[in-house]
Amino acid sequence: MSEDLIPVKPPENELLIVTGMSGAGRTTAAHALEDMGWYVVEGLPPELVTTMMDIIARHPGSVEKLAVVIDVRTRGLYSNMLEALGQIEASGITYRMLFLDASDDLLVRRFEQGRRPHPLQGDGRILDGITAERELLKDVKSQAHVVLDTTKLNVHGLGSAIRELFSDDGPVRLRLNVMSFGFKYGVPADANFIADVRFIPNPHWVPELRPLTGQDETVRTFVLGNQGAGEFVDRYVEALLPVLEGYRRENKHYATLAVGCTGGKHRSVAISEELARRLDQLPNVTVNTIHRDLGRE
Template identity: 85%
Template sequence: MTMGTAAEELAPVKPPENELLVITGMSGAGRTTASHALEDMGWYVVEGLPPELISTMMDLVARHPGSVEKLAVVLDARSRGFYTNMQEGLAQIAAAGITYRVLFLEASDELLVRRFEQGRRPHPLQNDGRILDGIQAERDLLAPVKDQADIIVDTTDLNVHGLANAINELFNDDGPITLRLNVMSFGFKYGVPTDANFLADVRFIPNPHWVPELRPLTGQDSKVRDFVLVNEGAGEFVDRYVEALMPVLEGYRRENKHYATLAVGCTGGKHRSVAISEELARRLDQLPNVKVNTTHRDLGRE
């Protein structure tokens, strides 16, 4: 399959007339910041809506055509019936022919604890226990929600402005539905990204770290990039990986999933994964209605 043929096959999909975005996730992971960013883009945001009232809210919107084109509802987990009530509400609006997406905001335990301690407030589910107890209870409660989410954003390394920019990148789209891809390089020795939809291991490529003149450089330097890409199997890997992604991206469109993270790992996240990520991003960015962002998680580490 050539890139030209693949690009032609990835046809645009017309966006729905009314959009519903369900925002949920870990307490302290940035739901309020995401809400404010959406409001700045013209979305109508309802915070603290009980999940069983989702269908009621959409019914009110349907009774006033044109009043609300983009609606976001923010749900937080305060009861053990949260997941069941949410699923029932979403099933009702799906039966009514309404398209929706679920955005799940995630963050590390360490960061969430720090945010609650700085705010001098308890976690909503900790009861008489520790903040960590509340976080774990919420993770258990939201696990099935996260598994079924259309978009997962890990805010661990994002400040307020970074999260607002990420939300703007994801949802400020006035044209045909755009599939947004984040191609992320990382180092396996620092852990696998928790929000990766696809994971590629490029440690099969010879490591530039062992070439003295390349060691201080990174995969963004032309000498390292050339060293990586000319190695046997590297170019073929990129070709076949892009080709393998084509039916996946098309399927995402059909299922109204608009965001995915492609994580590419090597040992330290400095040479091979960076060069391969840059090349994958360059190739994928040529596809119509696909927006590609490249991040290098571990590039600045020693």
């Protein structure tokens, strides 16, 4: 290899190799990593990992976290994986390797439930394929930085474990969209929660407020100063607390709270802004505010 082709790995780049027993949860792990911002590549032959890291290094900022998922269906397989890992290290690239494992009984059940054969069972039993794979992977497993037994983990538990192991931001954050809208333009189809604030007097009927929006301080003061508005915000935030925490426990990363008034210009905008301000103070919640119908006539 010529000197100008030797990959240079910037310190901010991370390489994670995900491998392990078939049926032990590689797909779930890959999805969890994607949700955390990793760029996940499945089916890449081990000997091409160095080439891909070289490409990434030559385009700073393109991919900061690369996860390569390798299984027994990958061309090149494990027979030359250890050699490929040695080449990666020799190129100056540091990496971590996650090996997913599970008990034979559980793996057999998973293949039976999925009504599919083990990739290595051939004309034999599922257990024959599992035994062959364990023998093939024993040296790879011995070099893994992290071995995670998924026998007692469901999908949510495995996702949480992956986040605890490979997230730099601590506990998973919930991305909450707070969206104002006008009922006369239709209810947002993707809303998880819908709040109707048409119980608040409409600033539309106040001449000096009609041309303004809920983002203007005078309208905001008018809306939040009305009887019941402040209490509504207080109780709505309080009611959402156990729901949002439950979403995080179940690894649900996105939710939309839609707040509606008649036209989506005054009341829903002001209440959405206040709800977003309050909810954004919660730990592990990132809030984005959207005013869907603001500006429509």
